[in-house]
């Protein structure tokens with residue numbers, strides 16, 4: 161369905177794990193700021209040639225629907241910086257997301273090799289951030305908080321304990337963008353974003369009918385849930 165774009169006031173939206181042109185186009189029409197494709201294995205793996213077509217469909221749909229052109233993110237696993245640079249060129253990526261527990265040194269090497277923005281993923285288990293959180297926020301252009309699940313790198317559908325993590329994330333994020341991922345759905349994205357104040361909300365399995373196949377009604381509901389996030393109040397602002 162081609163509907164009206166969702167008005168965006170809350171955090172930016174990233175639809176990740178895209179494998180089909182029509183899903184990328186729908187994400188762009190809904191005003192998603194970011195589209196993601198997986199080069200890290202698993203059921204949503206795509207080739208660089210497929211990713212280039214998927215992203216091209218998203219960029220074209222944005223232009224036709226007067227939305228801003230989405231930035232296209234490639235999700236990497238254990239590839240070397242030079243392999244990541246090759247994929248980034250072939251798939252016309254704007255940013256690379258490092259999902260295999262990157263160190264700050266790896267982030268820097270990938271930035272030098274690709275000339276792209278580098279997003280580092282912090283995989284979180286329980287109510288505490290990993291000990292290297294502050295270093296990664298200092299090194300990366302954005303940090304993605306995602307659930308740590310043994311045997312899976314991402315796309316787990318497992319949610320974080322947002323209320324417990326808020327203070328720890330606030331203490332280390334500084335000016336680096338915070339991307340909240342892990343188990344987000346149309347039904348919980350507003351609550352999650354109001355708890356964590358992320359710059360971006362990132363969803364994959366929560367808007368799918370099957371792995372890699374997005375449900376457009378769920379995508380729309382997710383974008384609406386993100387747009388419904390209440391504005392952040394400044395500490396000390398009197399309530400009305």
Ligand SMILES: O=C(O)c1ccccc1NCC(=O)[C@H](O)[C@H](O)COP(=O)(O)O
Nearest residue numbers: 176202313314315316317342343364365
């Ligand atoms: O989505 C995958 O299959 C995947 C596989 C390997 C590494 C990363 C992967 N996904 C990364 C993402 O950016 C997902 O959006 C993120 O993990 C959130 O997934 P979900 O909990 O399903 O919304």
